[in-house]
Amino acid sequence: MAIKKSELYSSLWSSCDELRGGMDASQYKDYVLTLLFMKYVSDKYAGKPDAIIEVPEGGSFADMVRLKGDKEIGDKINKIIGNLAKANGLEGVIDQADFNDEDKLGRGKEMQDRLSKLVAIFDGLDLRANRAEGDDLLGDAYEYLMRHFATESGKSKGQFYTPAEVSRVIARVVGIGPGTRQDQTIYDPTSGSGSLLLKASDEAPRGITIYGQEMDNATWALSRMNMILHGHPGAEIWRGNTLADPYFKNPDGSLKKFDFAVANPPFSSKAWTNGLSPENDEFKRFEYGIPPAKNGDYAFLLHLITSLKSTGKGAIILPHGVLFRGNKEADIRRNLMKHGLIKGIIGLPPNLFYGTGIPACIIVVDKEHAHARTGIFMIDASKGFEKDGNKNRLRSQDIRKIVDVFNNQVEVPRYSRMVPVAEIASPANDYNLNIPRYIDSSEPEDIHDLDAHLNGGIPVRDADALEPYWAVFPTLRGALFRSNGRAGYLEPEVAPGEVKATILAHPEFSAYSGRVATVFDGWRAAHEPRLLGLGAGDSPRAVIHALSEDLLVRFAGVPLLERYDVYQCLMDYWAGTMQDDVDLIAAEGWVEGAKPRGIVEDKEKKIKETPDLVIGRRKYKMDLVPPDLIVNRYFAAEQAAVEELAALQESAARDLEEFVEEHTGEEGLLEDATNDNGKVTRASVKERVKAIGRDPEFAGEREALTRVTALIEAEARAAKAVKEARAALDERVLARYSSLAEDEIKSLVVEDKWFASIQAAVEAEVERLTQRLAGRVKELDERYARPLPELEREVEAFGTKVEEHLRRMGVEWG
Known part of the structure; x- marks a missing residue:
């Protein structure tokens, strides 16, 4: 049976428990990821002629399984990995981790038991059942592990991984898409584990040619494995210091030029000049200026720009300081803008990256249209994120909003703006690109009305501020407010506790809810046939792409309801449930996928599944059709x-x-x-x-x-x-x-499970906007309900009572 994404993640992370203690995360990641690679290529390619990876005799994961309990298991695992590496030219790539290291894995019986358990965990994963093509299960699992390793590795060792959400933003704003040709090139001069390059290549359905360079040897090895796991064995990833010794050069010695370039270099590197004389740079990368000797941010930006073709486009992640720091960096910034090379700047939330908590920005470079550039498009996306443990993460809706707004150059109040170069170059700004100079993202201040506090009444201007609601519910305002006889002031029509009920019962709100339901039903009707027709060979990625794109289009015309919030409802459900379901259907089919599976307690794996059904001592898990669906429809x-x-x-x-x-x-x-x-x-x-x-x-x-x-x-x-x-x-x-017949299963899953769950989430969004309106009306009512004179009279009355009590007690109050 195909393994679910969530199960794979749990298995892999539990494997790390076998290694914790002897080494930190930056070290044990190499062991876990190497075993994942060995298991994957063995399951996928062993015994297949003309496979892109040859699995030789004595070089497969099955050979490792036979070593469980062997006293020399560590040394023999090294030899098995070495055999696979030698057969495929992967020496120095997959053999980085020493499985016979007693300092890390223990001595004698301790190493024997630890490695035997580790191999057993991977042996329990049947990766052959998952579709080979178009299925990112293994790639996603690899990324999942690297994200966790980056979190645990600490500030000094977590820089090998660019968060996938940021990678997706970069990939989409540089212009890679369905029209990108396979012979076009993408380059990352600081490629790390390759996550940024892979996310960029994902945006090119016809393929793209990948190049990268990484200085750290262990991280370079990770990236090579990562490329193979993601189906890019031909990607050229080379070791070395990009600034001091760039690998990709033309026959004449100049830097090779690429169609696209992306980068997430180490922030503010103090050693960027090691092995390099910027004043005599043979590659002419510093014609716009030489960065400060102790800060290499602009060195990487200038290298990226030089590495682009005349029509090339790129994006780089850098700290916000590059936007406003002075001296040499100000000179470089001025020269870049005068040549029109910077297309846009996207300010990101703080604490997104591993290794630093400072906020960063994406600088988007476009050489092709540099000569005609008259402005820089800026986005302040610093407030759109969710908390994820001790880090922040961009949500699906944050990614999509950034990409849509940037690519369509849409100006959104307090979020985005096309800033004229003339304004940036003005004496007041002097080429300072600090985003708050040009976009005020702060929420409007909620100003109290002193006259209303003194004399009562709700200011008309506060009611007017709710105009977006009144535009949709024109008579609702009259149901909530009435004149209090003073010009410019109102009083509530209903008690605070009845505001929400009044809104929900209003015919205009009922009509609005019906409108939302109609839009949802139209979307549902458009996609239900395709979902009912899912089967082997369908691409989960294509499914969610079609669903989400159409949902955004249909809800774009619905007032009040933010379409990106609706989009998030779908993407959350996809990530939590629906993707696993679609994967399972594509791998197993509807009937097999719906069969209950007995849960076997596996103490060695340490995986504890919550059963859906318990009958006596038998525990069952229903992956595709939960028991509640059966109960609701048939019982x-x-x-x-x-x-x-x-x-x-x-x-x-x-x-x-x-x-x-x-x-x-x-x-x-x-x-x-x-x-x-x-x-x-x-x-x-x-x-x-x-x-x-x-x-x-x-x-x-x-x-x-x-x-x-x-x-x-x-x-x-x-x-x-x-x-x-x-x-x-x-x-x-x-x-x-x-x-259950196949048609019944399809109906239960598509209608009762998928669409019902997504519809409930959308209805919850409508409920939230209702709550926001009701909350604001109630807040205004309570704020001005008791004017100051009334409060003073009440205070005076209480004071009189206190004095009377004190006199009775024999206390003189002077």
């Missing part, structure tokens, strides 16, 4: 009966709890009927009944004990009835899976 009456029994149980439990609470405590009739934990139980009651016997002195207590016994038994009978009814329903549900 609604039975579920209602279970719920009715559960309500009776809850009532019986409540009666028992109230009776016990009433009669426990000091001098309570059940005070002596509790156990050591202070609980009234069947056993503790029985023991107390036996203790008091038939003594008339305890008649009242005996009656209470009889009553509580009856309540305990009633609650137990009710609980038993619920348990039995649920068990019977679970048995029927499990049996129903075996008789």
Whole structure:
């Protein structure tokens, strides 16, 4: 059965548990990623003639599996990896990690057990069941691991990975797309693990030729493996210091030129001149100026610019300081702008990158249209992100908004603007590119009205500020506000607690909700046939592309509802559930994918799956069709009966709890009927009944004990009835899976699961905009509900009461 993305991630991350302790994340990543590579190429290419990777005898993952428990497992794993490396010219690439290193993996039995468990984890992953073409499962898993390794590696060792979200932004703003030809080239002078190059290449469905250079040997090895895992074995990634010794050169010794270039160089490198004399640079990279000796940010930018063809386009991630620092950097900045090389600047949120928490920006370079450039397009995207542990991350909607706004050069208030070069070059700005100079992204100040605080009333200007709502609900304003008799002021028409209900009940809001539903239904109708027709060979990437693109288009015309929020609803559901489902359908088909699978407890893997159904000691997981869908469609009456029994149980439990609470405590009739934990139980009651016997002195207590016994038994009978009814329903549900026809499965998944879940998320967005309006109206009402004179009178009245109390107490108040 195809392995789910979430399961693969859990397995891989649990494998790291076997290595933690002996080394830090920057070291054990090499072991885990090497084993992932060995497992992947063995599953995909072993025994296949003319495969791009030859898996020789004695060089496969299967050979490693046979070593479990072997006293020389570390040395023999090294030899197996060496055999694969030698057969494919991958020496120095996949053999970086030493599996016989006693300092890192332990000595003797410790190493033997650790490596045996590690190999067993990977052995349990069947990667052959996943589609080979168009399936990024392994590539995504590789990226998942590198992101976690970067998080754990700390500031000094987490720079080998560019967050995938930022990579996607860069890939899309440089102009790579469906029209890009396979013979066009893309280059990254500081390629790291290759993530930025790969995300850029993903935007070219017909392919693109990849070049890169990386200075760190271990990171270079990661990038070579990464390229193979992503289906780019021919990518040219070379080792070496790009600034001091660039590898890619023309026959005449000049730098090779590329169609596209992307980079995420080390920020503010203080050693960028090592091995280099900028004043005598043979590649003429510093004609626009020589960067400061202790800060190499502009050195990488100038190298990237020089590496582009005359029609080339590029993007580079740099700290914000490059936009406004003075002296030599100011001179370079001025020269670049005078030559029209900078197309745009995108300011990113802080704490996105591994190795630094400072905010960074993307500088977009375009040589092709430099001569005609009269402005620089700027975006302040610093506020669009989500928290993810101790880092921030761009959401899908943040990425899409940045890309749409930049590529279409759309000016959005407090977000984006085309800034004329004349304005940047003015004496007031002097070529300073600091984004806040040109875009004020701060929210408008919520100004209080002193007259309203003094005399009451809600300022008309505050109601006018809600005009986007009134444009959609023209008569709703009159249902919420009325004149209070003073010019420029209003008073609420309904109490604060009734505002939301008034909005929801208003016919204009009902019409608006219907409009949203109509747009959603149109989108659903357009894509339902394709989803029902999914099968082997379908590309999950193509599916979500079609769904998301059309959703954005359809919701663009819906007022109030931000289309990127709706887009996020879809992308969240895709990432959390739907992508796994589509992967499973593409690999297994609808019928096989819907079959329940028994969960086997695997202590060695340390994976704990939450079962969807438990019958006796048998645990089941339903990956494609959760039991709730079966229950809702086929067993609604039975579920209602279970719920009715559960309500009776809850009532019986409540009666028992109230009776016990009433009669426990000091001098309570059940005070002596509790156990050591202070609980009234069947056993503790029985023991107390036996203790008091038939003594008339305890008649009242005996009656209470009889009553509580009856309540305990009633609650137990009710609980038993619920348990039995649920068990019977679970048995029927499990049996129903075996008789599901393919059309039924499709209907359950597409209609009851996918579309129903996405629709619920969209409706929640409508609910949120309603809440925002109701919250603001209520806030205004409460802010000015009690004018200052009224508050002063109340204070005076309270003061008088206090003085009176003090006099009664004999205290003189002077």
